Amino acid sequence: MTPSTPALLVCALVLCGLEDQVRSQRGLCAGNQCFAFFKEPEDFPGAQKSCKDSGGQMYTLSPEHVHDIVNVSGIYWVELSSAEQPEEEALHSCPSISVSGGKITLQREPCLHTRNGFLCQYTFEQPCSRVQTRPGEQVTYTTPMDFKVDDSETFPPGTIAVTVKVGGTYAELRQVCVSKGWMKAPWSCEVLGGGCDHNCNAETKTCVCPPGKVLHRNNISCTEDPCEENPCTGEGEECENTREGFQCTCRDNFIKEDGACVDNSICQMCEHMICVKLDGVYQCRCTKGFKVADNPTKCEMICQGKDCPAKCNVNGTCYCPYGYITDVRDGNGSPTVCTDINECDMGQCEHKCENLFGSYRCSCNKGFELHRDGNTCVSIVEVEEDGSGSTPRPYPTTAGAHPAAVPSYIKTGSVLGITVFMALCAALLFLLGRNALKHCGSFQLSSFKHPDINIFYLQQVTSETYKRLSLDKQLKSES
Known part of the structure; x- marks a missing residue:
């Protein structure tokens, strides 16, 4: 044969x-x-x-x-x-x-x-044909018998095909011949280590790298970690590994704007989920009928009158806008309302006071103007000309509306507490005065008593008796 x-x-x-x-x-x-x-x-x-x-x-x-x-x-x-x-x-x-x-x-x-x-x-049976490549790529084939074949047209099952760019360092693709077809790495870790260069995770079926290295974009090779030296130094930046190497991205609560990372963390906390950028800074805004509260992330209702509904939470605690306090009109389950605080009753202004819903406005009498503090008035002093001009008026400011003097967190209980305290003070003063009167009733003015002074007690007398007493007093004086 x-x-x-x-x-x-x-x-x-x-x-x-x-x-x-x-x-x-x-x-x-x-x-x-x-x-x-x-x-x-x-x-x-x-x-x-x-x-x-x-x-x-x-x-x-x-x-x-x-x-x-x-x-x-x-x-x-x-x-x-x-x-x-x-x-x-x-x-x-x-x-x-x-x-x-x-x-x-x-x-x-x-x-x-x-x-x-x-x-x-x-x-062997069920061979695989050659791997398709793109311009600038080349493939090396290694059979399961551990020898290389490059000029063949068929390959036995288990052959590993590695595609690389001409002059490249890392593989573009790694495949294994299975049943006349090619399977891309990483595959099952039990078969040739999943095709990974370093190690394979059996649970995730992915390639993993040792400390200090990161997975290449081919998902099978390990490269040096480009972020180890922290090349991203801008505010809010962090280094992120990519298939091309690395890129500088924005950390959480920062967004990319005009090539820089801008902090917009407050936007995540806005109560009405409205956030705008003013002068390079993000700020919360509120829907119609509300305004930003003291807490810049919260919104409070705008009251247009003396009374408006209170904002209550599930625990029954109610809140009012600035310049209002809570008020329960009756005990029949009626909703709590917010009523305007009359700051003028509290003596906020030195001269004149105009109460406004949620605030107040001070003004001055003729010959005075409002101090820059918005509450006190100062005299307008006119200085005669002495060749150097006149002295300007002190503190020239314009009267305007004031925010409420009482913060919004003052509740009806606070006002009631003040009233009870004042009543107790009045009662104490009354008791002190009463006790003083008792002592004064038994007090003897001995230092003012003269031996010649006769003290008569008031008693009912007749006209004859009165005449006799008057005559005796006159005779005594003449003698």
Whole structure:
């Protein structure tokens, strides 16, 4: 039996021109077979074992079709068919090919002698075709038998195809041949480590990297962490790894505007979810009928009259706008209302006071004008001209509305507490006065009493008695 011409051609293609490459164990695949040339010193039994351990067998060669088509110097073990190998010779010598000067010679060597290498062949099913590439890309194929094949048209299952850009460092894509098709990495971690360069996470089926390195954009390789030296130093910036390296992004509560990160954290807390930017600063705004409260993130209702409904929470606590206090008009479950505070009753203004809903306004009598504090009045002093002009009026300000003097958090209970306190003070004063009167009733003015002064108690007398007493007093005076 003689081998077919394609088999000899495969052998020639494997050996021809590969003198520098065979050290890395290269081969060729055609149809459903692969042929590999291993330049590893072995004796014949060792060569057979190596082929078997890698899933193949020694390459079967017929001497009738060996001719001068290769130029790889050395002696390499091959196999002959049993029909072509003499039985008596098979016990002591084994077939090999000698390559020298471009010539291939079939010869027999002692089986236990060490030669330069050996050839193996492999048979498989469901091969994969070549991987499609784009301009500027190249692919390397490594078979599961651990030899590379680059010029083949078919590849055995388990072959790894790595696509790289010409001159590139990292792979663009890594795939494995499975059932006539290519599967992209990362795949199941149980199969060849998922195709990851470093490690594979079995739970997430993703590639992971050691500390100080980050996953490359190909999702299988690890690169140095570009954010380690913190290249993003702008306010509100942080470094983020990308497939191209890194980019500076805005931290939480910052947004990108005109190339800079701007703090808009207050916008997340606006009660009515309205946020505007004024003079480069974000501020909360309220819907119609409301205004921003003392807390710049809260909104309070605008009262247009003396009374308006109070804003109550689920706990029954009610709140009123600035310048109003809560007031419960009756105890029949009526809603709590907010009533205007009359600041004029509290003596806020020095001269004149006008109460407004939620505020007040001060004004001054003729000859005075309002001080810059908005409450007191100062005299308008006219200075006669002395050649240097007149002295300007002190504190020239315009009267305006004041915010309420009583903060909005003052409740009806506070007013009631003040009233009770004042009543207790009045009662105390009354008791002190009463006690003082008791002591004064028994007080004797002894220092003012003269020996000649007769003190008479008032009693009912007749006209005759009165005349007699008056006459006695007159006679006494004359004597």
